[in-house]
Amino acid sequence: MVSAGVSKNNSAAGVPVPAYQPVARWLRESSTGLIALAVVIGAGSGAGAVAFRWLITSFTRLFSGHQDYSAAGGQAHPWLPELGPWFLLIAPVLAGLIYGPLVYRFAPEARGHGVPEVMYAVAERGGRIPAQVTVVKAIASAMCIGSGGSVGREGPIVQIGSALGSTLGRLTRLPESRLRVLVACGAAGGIAATFNAPMAGPFFAMELILRNFAVESFGAVVLSSVTASVVGRAVFGNTPFLALPPFALRNPVEYLLFIVLGVVVGACGVLFTKVLYWIEDACDWIWRGPEWLRPAVGGLLLGGLLLLLPEMYGVGYPVLQNAVEGGYVFGFLLLLLVGKVVATSLTIGIGGSGGVFAPSLFIGAMGGTAFGTAVHAWLPSVTASPGVYGLIGMGAAFAGAARAPITAVIILFELTGQYTIILPMLTAIVIATATSKALLGQDTIYTLKLRRRGVDIERSPEARRLAGLTVPAVMEALPEPLPAETNLADAAHALALSGHGILPVVGDDGRYQGCVTARAVAETLAADHKATETVADLAELPPLLTPESSLADALPALTNAPGTGLPVLSADRELTGWLTHQAVLDALNPSTVTAG
Secondary structure, X not given: OOOOXXXXXXXXXXXXXXXXXXXXXXXXXXXHHHHHHHHHXXXXXXXXXXXXXXXXXXXXXXXXXXXXXXXXXXXXXXXXXXXXXXXXXXXXXXXXXXXXXXXXXXXXXXXXXXXXXXXXXXXXXXXXXXXXHHHHHHHHHHHHHHOOOOOEOHHHHHHHHHHHHHHHHHHOOOOHHHHHHHHHHHHHHHHHHHHOOOOHHHHHHHHHHHOOOOHHHHHHHHHHHHHHHHHHHHHHOOOOOOOOOOOXXXXXXXXXXXXXXXXXXXXXXXXXXXXXXXXXXXXHHHOOOOHHHHHHHHHHHHHHHHHHOHHHOOOOHHHHHHHHOOOOOHHHHHHHHHHHHHHHHHHHHOOOEOEOXXXXXXXXXXXXXXXXXXXXXXXXXXXXXXXXXXXXXXXXXXXXXXXXXXXXXXXXXXXXXXXXXXXXXXXXXXXXXXXXXXXXXXXXXOHHHHHOOOOOOOOOHHHHHHOOOEHHHOOEOOOOOEEOOOEHHHHHHHHHHHOOOEEEEEOOOOOEEEEEEHHHHHHHHHHOOOOOOEHHHHOEOOOOEOOOOEHHHHHHHHHOOOOOEEEEEOOOOOEEXXXXXXXXXXXXXXXXXXXX
């Protein structure tokens, strides 16, 4: 007789095995178990996206009296008509008094634009995100956006979905490798559901969160995205996120203009990145009060900006759509572009919670449409309508800020449903990505936040672990060098005894002349068994290592080395030691490394 909750299979020691253990092992180890978890996370993140969008709409109606105040043109709050538009000074302050303490007390990770925190959790914390982030981020971001914060909702929904995936993964005790995949599943599901973009969700998660396209990971992330999209479409319907008229190109000559557009709007994305952190630094330098009060006090500045330019209220998709449809003149488009850069940066700087993806689209739409307006006035018979340039500018600005070209192409196609602009969009996005890298180096709007904390996720986990170690800490004693006059037969014997497959060569004065490899010696002897060459004739110069080199820098040098080790040279090219592959492998295990 087997008691309830215990399986019939007992362990070797006779201890009953709980019935849930085979299920837990299936979830942890099998591919089908990962798929099942991905579907559950997709459904959960889809429902979370629906709830989050409902929260944003509810708080927007509460604080402004409109479903989306950015298109209301500075009207009064219908509940407080006597205040006129001056209620805009009050709304961000009231919201800040609520979400500021909430974030400070329960989930500091919920502050800011969200995606860097998820990237950090995947790269440095094995995918572990506190469970309370889901609720706190949803409430704080919805209140921030609903009260006028000029930020997007993609950062919050990515963080919400990722926290859900992390929580489920930790409850099922998944290993870190799978926990990271579930975090990406949550991010993909959130993007897919909130933007009705089932293709863009996986690419966003793989390109920005996981930063690789492994087959097993990709399959799980796609299933999560599809499941979330089904949930989202059941509520929001199956229509493109932005309802725009069809656009078409007029002349192949326009591709030259799209190259220029990629440079201009890509530079706008870089400007947005720089201004965002300039204003954040300025707010950090000015503010001396408690952090929980910062969003409320800073809300006065945000409210003043909204009084001057109410189109900056919230996410601003109606304004973006009006711009692309030709609703604004050239000068006002530039004003909206500058206003969005400042408003989003100020919202983040005062401690607000929201994403930067939607603002980058907004900036690109304004810059692209302004560019299109100018070139259309210059070449009306050759160029398409300014809206085409606005659509392409959206993708180019995001590529310039986030440097995620694949995501930019896919998500813009799905957001707009405009297939005819794919080729010019690819052109502009590639150019914008190159422009961003030239102006900003390796950093992006997401990774720069982490680099400012001293975290470089561009390096592999192994490289990050090795970054603090220098070559002298792990280098070995130098093997006996070969004199330059050594004949090849003697050299072959010495190389065979060394076990390295490579040995340093020194001249009569003991100066380093290079290295000779077992392969070079063997090939020469095989070609001519009476070879008269010496090792000096076969010496080559492998990558240079010095005592100042870090192991992170030495790793690619060793990878390209012709043998299993490399010499370490001082500044005056004296041989000081020997670094091997095994030494670097040992350094990856901290317990085997002693201080050098």
